[in-house]
Amino acid sequence: MTAPTPTSAWQPPFIRVMPPEEAYDFEYYRARLVRSELLRDAVALVLYRIPLLAVPTGPSRRGGQLHMATPEYANQAAQALNGRWGFNGLTTNGPLVSWGEPIPQGLSPHARRRFHGLREQPRDPSPMQPPAGHDGWCLAQGRRPTSSEPPSGRPAIPRAVVQAGAANAT
Numbered sequence: 001m002t003a004p005t006p007t008s009a010w011q012p013p014f015i016r017v018m019p020p021e022e023a024y025d026f027e028y029y030r031a032r033l034v035r036s037e038l039l040r041d042a043v044a045l046v047l048y049r050i051p052l053l054a055v056p057t058g059p060s061r062r063g064g065q066l067h068m069a070t071p072e073y074a075n076q077a078a079q080a081l082n083g084r085w086g087f088n089g090l091t092t093n094g095p096l097v098s099w100g101e102p103i104p105q106g107l108s109p110h111a112r113r114r115f116h117g118l119r120e121q122p123r124d125p126s127p128m129q130p131p132a133g134h135d136g137w138c139l140a141q142g143r144r145p146t147s148s149e150p151p152s153g154r155p156a157i158p159r160a161v162v163q164a165g166a167a168n169a170t
Contacts, residue, residue: 015068015076016046023053031122034060038117041085045077056086056099061117063089063100070095 020026023044030036038058044051047068054077055064068074074092081087087099103115113120 013048015073015080017080018044018046018051020044020053022046023051025053029053029055031124032118034117034119036123038086043081043084045080047073047077054081054087055117056084057088057101058086058117060114061100062115063098063103064116065096065098065103068095068097 020039020042021044023042026039026044029042030039033039033055035058038055038061041058042053042055045054045066045068046052052066054066055061057063066074066077068077071092071094074095074097077097078090078092081097081099082090089101090097090099092098101115103112107115110120
């Protein structure tokens with residue numbers, strides 16, 4: 001019996017276009033875009049089963065960009081966005097696909113957010129906070145917890161030393 005052989009050489013996956021709500025970062029942009037109506041013309045570009053949101057330019061949003069892992073995927077993404085409203089001036093530079101105006105050099109983080117039409121703070125702040133003890137702030141105490149203190153509202157983790165092999169002994 002012989003092992004099966006592939007009938008053709010491996011082909012890289014193609015970028016797929018899906019509705020914007022399918023993108024992993026849809027809620028991020030919905031909460032932060034100054035003009036959330038731009039999401040109506042946004043699309044999710046799927047690479048390796050990871051849908052990323054491409055938001056068009058428009059009122060208050062001068063440009064956008066996505067990092068697509070390789071130059072080949074950036075070219076595919078540019079082809080998928082070509083001809084869609086708000087994705088004028090498509091360019092690729094290595095794995096980066098960009099549209100709209102080029103980003104001016106030396107922008108401060110605040111000016112970069114304005115360029116991309118983003119708010120400084122989310123519209124509806126997420127109720128989720130990073131857990132204490134995982135490099136997050138302990139909100140109740142207003143500081144980072146020390147490594148020896150348990151997160152607030154949780155019992156201390158039991159600490160016991162068990163010799164190797166003793167746990168499996170009967």
